[in-house]
Amino acid sequence: MPALPHPAWAFSVLLFGLCGYLRQRVLLVVLSVLLGFQYASLRAHWRMAEALPTSLIQQPLWVDAVVTEMPQQWPQGQRLMLEVEQASAAVIPKTISVFWQHSEAKAGERWRLRVWLQPAHGLLNFHGFDQEAWLLQHGIRATGSVDATAVATRLQPWVWQALPMLERWRGHLRDQMKSALGDHPMTGVLLALAVGDQQAISASDWARYNQAGISHLLSISGMHVSLLAMLLAWLVFHAWRHYGYRKWPALKVASAVSLLVSLAYALISGFAIPAQRTVLMLLVTAVALQLNRRYSAWLCLAMALLVVLLFDPWAVLSAGFWFSYLAVAFLFYFTLHRVEMNIATTWWRKALRVQWAITLALAPVSLVLFQQVSLVSPLANLLAIPLLSFVVVPLCLLWLIMPVDALLFLAAWLMATLHQVISLSPLPQWYLPEPPAWSVPFAVLAIICLFGPRLLGLRYLAIPLSLPFFSGSASVVPE
Numbered sequence: 307m308p309a310l311p312h313p314a315w316a317f318s319v320l321l322f323g324l325c326g327y328l329r330q331r332v333l334l335v336v337l338s339v340l341l342g343f344q345y346a347s348l349r350a351h352w353r354m355a356e357a358l359p360t361s362l363i364q365q366p367l368w369v370d371a372v373v374t375e376m377p378q379q380w381p382q383g384q385r386l387m388l389e390v391e392q393a394s395a396a397v398i399p400k401t402i403s404v405f406w407q408h409s410e411a412k413a414g415e416r417w418r419l420r421v422w423l424q425p426a427h428g429l430l431n432f433h434g435f436d437q438e439a440w441l442l443q444h445g446i447r448a449t450g451s452v453d454a455t456a457v458a459t460r461l462q463p464w465v466w467q468a469l470p471m472l473e474r475w476r477g478h479l480r481d482q483m484k485s486a487l488g489d490h491p492m493t494g495v496l497l498a499l500a501v502g503d504q505q506a507i508s509a510s511d512w513a514r515y516n517q518a519g520i521s522h523l524l525s526i527s528g529m530h531v532s533l534l535a536m537l538l539a540w541l542v543f544h545a546w547r548h549y550g551y552r553k554w555p556a557l558k559v560a561s562a563v564s565l566l567v568s569l570a571y572a573l574i575s576g577f578a579i580p581a582q583r584t585v586l587m588l589l590v591t592a593v594a595l596q597l598n599r600r601y602s603a604w605l606c607l608a609m610a611l612l613v614v615l616l617f618d619p620w621a622v623l624s625a626g627f628w629f630s631y632l633a634v635a636f637l638f639y640f641t642l643h644r645v646e647m648n649i650a651t652t653w654w655r656k657a658l659r660v661q662w663a664i665t666l667a668l669a670p671v672s673l674v675l676f677q678q679v680s681l682v683s684p685l686a687n688l689l690a691i692p693l694l695s696f697v698v699v700p701l702c703l704l705w706l707i708m709p710v711d712a713l714l715f716l717a718a719w720l721m722a723t724l725h726q727v728i729s730l731s732p733l734p735q736w737y738l739p740e741p742p743a744w745s746v747p748f749a750v751l752a753i754i755c756l757f758g759p760r761l762l763g764l765r766y767l768a769i770p771l772s773l774p775f776f777s778g779s780a781s782v783v784p785e
Contacts, residue, residue: 310354311347346619356399358425358448366453368394368420371402372465373413376477378505383407387446391416398423399447406452413473414465420456423448436623443620472573476501479574479706486711492718492725498524499694500702502576511725517733519665519683520690528580528630531568533695534703535588539564561592571703579614579621580630586610587634603638607631625675629668636667640757661687663757670741670749670775679736686728693724738776745774 371388378385386409388402404421411417426447428437441449452458465471480501487493494506504525515521523529543560550556565588572581590606611631614621621627640663661684669679680686701717741749752771755764 310350311344313348313351315344315347342615349619353442353445353447356401356445356447358399358423359395359397362395362398363424364422365395366420366422366456367398368418369398369402370416370418370461372416372467372470373411374401374470374473376413376473376480376501376503377409377411380405384409384411386411386452388417388419401445402448402450403441403446404450404452406458407454409452411460413477414467414470415460416462416465418459418461420453420458421450422453423450439623443623476503476574476576482709483705483714486705486709486714487718490715490718492721495524495721495725496698496702496714496717499530499699500706501574502578514725514728514733517680517735518686518690518728518731519680520686520728522626522629523687523690523694525578525580525626528584528634529691530695530699531572531581531584532588533691534571534699535564535568535584537696537700538567558595561588561595565589565592574706579618579624579627582614583607583610583630583634586613607634607638628671628675632671633664633668636664636753636757639754640664640667658684658688661685667753667757670746670753673738673741673775674746677738677740679738681734681736682731689727690724693720741775742777745777748772749775 369388369390370392371390373386374389375387383406385403385405388404390398390400390402402421402423404419404423406419426438426441426449428439428441441447464474480497480503483497483500484493487496494504494508494511497506498504502525507524512521515524539560542563543556546554546556546559550559565585568588569585572585575581587606587610590601590609594601614627637660640660665679665683665687672679698717698720701713701720705711705713705717748771752768752775755766755771756768758764
């Protein structure tokens with residue numbers, strides 16, 4: 307938007323919403339959308355207010371700041387996320403990102419630095435990565451560099467705050483894993499799976515994984531957390547039934563243990579949006595079991611969505627948000643109406659059918675965001691999902707608890723084998739110009755009709771509803 311709505315509109319919509327809710331609940335959905343929009347606009351007003359004054363652009367400033375995140379390593383130095391506690395200027399943004407040459411700073415340290423700052427900005431690249439939106443999403447309102455000619459002082463080696471200390475631990479685990487694996491070509495992949503550091507994966511490998519449609523598995527996806535929670539819950543349930551305290555039901559104990567371990571894994575990996583969604587759904591399920599109540603899967607998903615957007619309205623700017631929530635929603639919808647629960651149907655046929663369905667259902671999202679879809683994604687995921695979620699990720703997590711390097715080398719060998727299979731396989735892609743925005747709702751309706759109840763006979767409407775989605779034309783960059 308070129309300008310944000312005035313904050314007064316938020317309070318008027320809130321008052322109107324309360325009156326409408328008391329009088330007629332039919333308006334609840336519309337009012338909820340309005341309230342959500344106004345809540346996001348208020349948060350945007352607060353964040354945009356943290357701007358760097360024009361008079362301070364590219365001016366030397368002394369700051370006392372805490373390194374709040376695991377530093378990003380580059381050959382020339384480090385990219386640091388700093389929380390400013392004190393500055394020589396009166397008003398500067400609280401959260402800044404700076405590049406420091408030849409730095410060895412660690413998360414959880416307090417430093418006194420001289421920095422050169424500029425407002426958070428990015429190149430105007432149509433249909434490409436929006437750097438400015440990413441900075442806004444992460445609360446970074448100024449970027450810059452550390453003055454190498456000034457003397458930097460480490461004021462405190464340990465800052466006893468929860469987030470910096472957690473990031474310090476993540477950085478320690480990353481360094482230990484790098485030291486153990488050395489120059490192994492799969493080091494970057496294992497770092498991404500264990501501690502959420504995707505920086506070490508080369509651009510060529512990322513391109514290959516994207517072509518195979520498995521790049522979502524090389525980050526801390528909700529699927530990894532979910533399958534790990536399921537595996538752990540199954541082990542704890544059967545162990546508790548035979549050896550546990552009988553007055554505590556095995557199902558409740560298993561759900562509580564799997565929730566705690568999943569939360570720990572999500573925190574170690576950086577607590578990305580897919581991991582947040584999974585942990586929140588596990589939390590709702592565990593609470594329901596403890597209270598002897600039953601919640602539907604749809605309610606768990608809706609409550610997870612609500613909590614994420616309340617704390618982070620900027621989550622909608624992330625592609626992972628849409629893929630994560632829509633994939634789970636479609637999985638619920640598809641398994642409700644289409645999956646044959648015939649005992650004679652083999653598990654791999656069911657898995658392949660679900661993979662094809664999810665690939666087709668998420669194709670509109672992929673085409674809107676990236677203008678391409680992998681045609682071999684179902685087959686590649688059918689091989690990669692069980693290998694990564696049930697073998698490679700547990701091996702990495704087991705190494706975090708019991709640092710035996712043989713566990714890492716086994717995981718690295720399995721990933722190298724998968725990489726070799728992908729490298730030798732043809733990876734056809736489907737490219738399409740970006741569809742017009744008005745056609746996206748029709749594509750969603752087409753997916754709903756295609757995989758809806760067979761008795762209604764709505765699948766024949768999928769073709770005409772999806773035709774507008776393919777009416778886009780290739781855009782030309784203006785000269």
